[in-house]
Amino acid sequence: MDSRNFTYMFYGFAAAWLILALYVLSLAARERRLRRELDSVKRMIEDRETRKQV
Amino acid sequence: MLYFRQVWTVAGKDLRSELRTKESLNAAISFAIVILVLFSFAMDPTADQIREISGGLLWLVFAFAGALILNRSFARELGNDCLDALVSSPLTGSALFLGKALGNFILLTIVELVSLPIFGVLYNIEWARRPRALAAILLLTTWGVTVIGTMFSALTVNLRLRELMLPTLIYPMMIPALMSAMRLTTLLIAGEPIPADDEIWVRLLIGFDIIFTALAVGLVEVVLVG
Amino acid sequence: MRTKILAVLCLASGLWLARNLYVIFLTMGDEAAQGAIYRIIYFHVPSWITCFTAFFVAGVSSVLYLVRKNSRFDTLAVATVEAGVVFTIVGLVTGSIWGRIIWGIWWTWDPRLTWALITCVIYSGYLMLRHAIDDPTARAKNSAVLCIFSFTSVIITYKAIDWWRTQHPGPVLSFRTGGGNIDPAMEHMLFQNLGALLLLCAAIVVVRMRQEDMQREVEALRRYAHAL
Numbered sequence: 001m002d003s004r005n006f007t008y009m010f011y012g013f014a015a016a017w018l019i020l021a022l023y024v025l026s027l028a029a030r031e032r033r034l035r036r037e038l039d040s041v042k043r044m045i046e047d048r049e050t051r052k053q054v
Numbered sequence: 055m056l057y058f059r060q061v062w063t064v065a066g067k068d069l070r071s072e073l074r075t076k077e078s079l080n081a082a083i084s085f086a087i088v089i090l091v092l093f094s095f096a097m098d099p100t101a102d103q104i105r106e107i108s109g110g111l112l113w114l115v116f117a118f119a120g121a122l123i124l125n126r127s128f129a130r131e132l133g134n135d136c137l138d139a140l141v142s143s144p145l146t147g148s149a150l151f152l153g154k155a156l157g158n159f160i161l162l163t164i165v166e167l168v169s170l171p172i173f174g175v176l177y178n179i180e181w182a183r184r185p186r187a188l189a190a191i192l193l194l195t196t197w198g199v200t201v202i203g204t205m206f207s208a209l210t211v212n213l214r215l216r217e218l219m220l221p222t223l224i225y226p227m228m229i230p231a232l233m234s235a236m237r238l239t240t241l242l243i244a245g246e247p248i249p250a251d252d253e254i255w256v257r258l259l260i261g262f263d264i265i266f267t268a269l270a271v272g273l274v275e276v277v278l279v280g
Numbered sequence: 281m282r283t284k285i286l287a288v289l290c291l292a293s294g295l296w297l298a299r300n301l302y303v304i305f306l307t308m309g310d311e312a313a314q315g316a317i318y319r320i321i322y323f324h325v326p327s328w329i330t331c332f333t334a335f336f337v338a339g340v341s342s343v344l345y346l347v348r349k350n351s352r353f354d355t356l357a358v359a360t361v362e363a364g365v366v367f368t369i370v371g372l373v374t375g376s377i378w379g380r381i382i383w384g385i386w387w388t389w390d391p392r393l394t395w396a397l398i399t400c401v402i403y404s405g406y407l408m409l410r411h412a413i414d415d416p417t418a419r420a421k422n423s424a425v426l427c428i429f430s431f432t433s434v435i436i437t438y439k440a441i442d443w444w445r446t447q448h449p450g451p452v453l454s455f456r457t458g459g460g461n462i463d464p465a466m467e468h469m470l471f472q473n474l475g476a477l478l479l480l481c482a483a484i485v486v487v488r489m490r491q492e493d494m495q496r497e498v499e500a501l502r503r504y505a506h507a508l
Contacts (some may be wrong), residue, residue, distance in 0.1 A: 005317035005381050012320040012377040013301075016327065016370045020480070023366045027487055034494045041501040048508045205429075209422050213412050222408065226401045227429060230436060233394075254443055265432060273425050276346055 060145050064153025069160060071130070078126045079161055082119040086169040089115045090176055104177045109240030113232050115169060117199065120162050121221050124203035127154055128211040137211070137278075147275035155197075155204040155270075162196050183245035191242065191259070195235035198263045202227050205270040208277050234259040286486050293479035300473045308469060320378045321466075325453070326474035327370040328396075330481050332434055334364030335403065339431040342424035351496070354420035357427055358410060359488035361403055363481050368400045383447065392448035395437040402430045416496065 072079055093111060097103075104111075131137035140150055174181045182188070203224055210219045234255040241248055248256065304322050311318035338360040345353035375393070376386050387393065406426050413419035441450045452461045453470075462470075 005315045008377055008381045009316045009319050012317070012374045013323065015373045015377060016323045019366065019370050019373060023484070027484070027491070030491055031487070034491055034498065037498050038494060038501070041498055041505060045501060045505050045508065048505065052508065209425060210409075210412075212418065215412050219409060219412055223405045223426070226398050226405060226433075229398050230432075258443075266429070269429060273346075273428065276421060277425055 057146070057149055060149040061153045061156060064140075064145065064150055065156040065160070068127075068154060068157030072157070072161060078123045079164065082122045082161075082165045083168050085122060086115045086119040086165055087172055089118065090169065090173055094176060099177075101178055104179060105244050106240065108173075108177075108179065108181070108243045109236040109238065112169070112173060112239060113195070113236045116162065116166055116196075117225065117228065117232060119165050119169075120158075120199055120203060121224065123158055123161050123165070124200070124207050124224070125217060125220055127158055127204055127207045129207070129216060132211065141278050147278045148271045150278065151204060151208065151270060151274040154207075155200050158200040158204055159197055162200055163193070166192060166196065179243065180245075181243050184242045184247075187248070188239065188242045191235060191238045191256075194259050194263055195231050198231035198259065198266060199228055201263070201266050201270050202231075205266075205274060205277075208274060230258055231262045234262070282486070282490070286483060286490075289479060289483040289486065293476055293483055296476035296479060297473075300469070300476055303469060304473070308466070311466075314382065317378060317381045320374050322470055322473045324371060324374040324378060325470055326477045327367045327374065329474055330477045331364045331367035331371060332438060333478065334360040334367065334481055334485075335399075335431060335434045338364065338427055339434075342427040345420060345424045351416070351420060354424065355489050355492045356485070357424065358407075358492055359485040361406055361427065362488055363484045365400065365403050365407065366484070367477070367481065368396070368403070372396060372400060388447055390447040391444040392437070392440040392446045395433060395440050399430075399433045399437050402433050406430055416499065 090111075093099075099107070128137065131140060141147070170181060173179070203220075206220055206224045206227070210216050210223065213219050237252065237255050238248060238259075241252065300322070304319055308319070310316060338357045341353040341356040341360070344350075345357065375396075379388070380386050406423060409426055410419055410423050413422060440446060441448060451457050454460075454462065454464075454467060
C-alpha cells in the first residue's frame with residue numbers, strides 16, 4: 001500500500017468506527033436504564049396494588 | 055371567495071390587535087435598530103466593507119427581529135383559550151394559517167421598511183439603486199420566512215420551552231431562503247444586476263416559497279386539530 | 281423471534297464489515313493521485329447514502345403516521361432519524377479528514393458541505409423537539425410534520441453538486457453519471473460496504489424501535505401508577 005497519507009486514512013477509519021461504537025454504547029446504556037426504570041415502575045405498581053387490597 | 059375573506063378576516067384581526075397594542079412590533083423594530091447600532095460598534099466597518107456584507111447584516115437583523123413577531127403569533131391566542139375557539143370556528147385550518155402568515159408578513163415588512171432607511175443613514179449607504187428587484191427579493195424572502203415561522207409557531211405553541219424551541223427549529227429551516235436573500239440583497243444594494251451565475255439563488259428562493267407554502271397549507275390542519 | 285432477527289442482523293453486518301475492511305486494506309489497489317487516503321471513500325459515500333436512506337424512510341413513515349395514526353410509524357421515524365443523524369456525523373467527520381489532505385483544510389463553506397451540516401442540525405432539532413413534548417400523541421403528530429419539512433434539506437444536499445459549482449467533487453457513481461468516472465472494481469467495493477452499513481443501520485433501527493416501545497410502556501405504567 002502507498003504510504004502517503006496513510007496516517008490520515010487511519011484517522012478517518014478510526015473516527016468512523018469510533019462514532020459508531022460510541023453510539024452503540026449509548027444505545028446499550030439507554031437499554032439498561034430503560035430496563036431498570038421498567039422494573040422500578042412495575043415494582044411500584046405491585047406495591048401500591050397490594051397496599052390497596054390490604 | 056369565502057376562503058379569501060376568511061383569510062383576510064384572520065389577518066385583519068391579528069393586524070388590528072397588534073397595531074393597537076404594538077407589543078411585538080415595537081419590540082421587533084427597536085431590536086432591529088439596536089442590532090444595527092451595535093454592529094457598527096462591534097465591527098467599525100468602512101463603507102466598502104458594509105456594502106460587501108450588507109445583505110448578510112440586513113437579513114440577520116430581519117430574521118432575529120422576525121422571531122420576536124413569530125413567537126407571539128400563535129402564543130397570543132393562548133390566553134382565554136382563544137386558540138381553541140379559533141380552531142372550533144367555521145374557519146378551515148389552512149385559512150387560519152394563511153391569515154396568520156399574511157398578518158406576520160405585513161408586520162415583518164413594516165419592520166424591514168423601517169430598518170432599511172435607518173441602515174442607509176447609519177452606514178451612509180444608498181440602498182435603493184435597484185428598487186424594484188430589491189423589493190421583489192425582500193417580499194419573496196419575507197414570505198418564505200413568515201410561512202416557515204408561522205408554521206413552526208403553530209407547531210411549538212403548546213411547548214413549555216416555546217421561546218427556546220422556535221428559534222432552534224426555524225433558523226436552520228430558513229437557511230435556504232436566507233442564504234439566497236443575503237447573496238442577492240448584497241448584489242442589489244451595491245447596484246449590480248443579478249448575474250446569470252446567481253440565478254440559481256432566485257430559483258431556489260421561489261422554489262422554497264412554493265414548496266413550503268404548499269407543505270404548510272397541507273399540514274397545518276393536522277398540527278392545529280390533530 | 282425479534283431477538284433472533286436482531287442477532288442475525290448484527291452478526292451479518294459485523295461479518296460483512298470485517299470482510300470489507302480486509303478487502304479494502306489488503307487487496308484493493310491505491311488510487312493514482314491520492315494514495316492511501318482515497319480509501320475513505322468506502323466509508324464516506326456509503327455512510328451518506330445510508331443516512332439519506334434513513335431520512336427517506338423516516339419521511340415516508342411520518343407521512344404514513346399522519347395518514348394511519350398508528351404509533352408504529354412514529355417509532356420507526358424516530359429510530360431512523362436517530363440512526364440517520366449518527367451516519368450524518370460519520371459522513372461529516374470522514375469528509376473533513378479527507379478534505380484536510382486533499383484540500384489542505386478541515387472545512388470549507390461550499391454548498392454541499394454547508395447543506396450537509398444544515399441537514400445534521402435540522403434533524404438534531406427533530407430529536408430535540410421530541411424531548412420537549414410530553415404528550416405521546418402530540419409528540420408523534422408534531423414531530424411527523426417536522427420530519428416531512430426536514431426532508432427538503434436532504435434533497436438540497438443531494439442535488440447541491442448539480443446546482444452549484446462546488447469544491448466538493450461532483451457526481452461519481454455510475455447511476456448518476458452514466459459511468460466512466462470511477463473504476464468498476466472500486467464502485468463494486470463501495471456498494472459492498474454500503475450494503476454492510478445499511479445492514480448495520482437496520483440493526484440499530486430495530487434496537488432503537490424496541491427501546492422506544494419500552495419507553496412508551498414505562499410512560500404508560502407511570503400514568504397508571506399515578507392513577508392508583
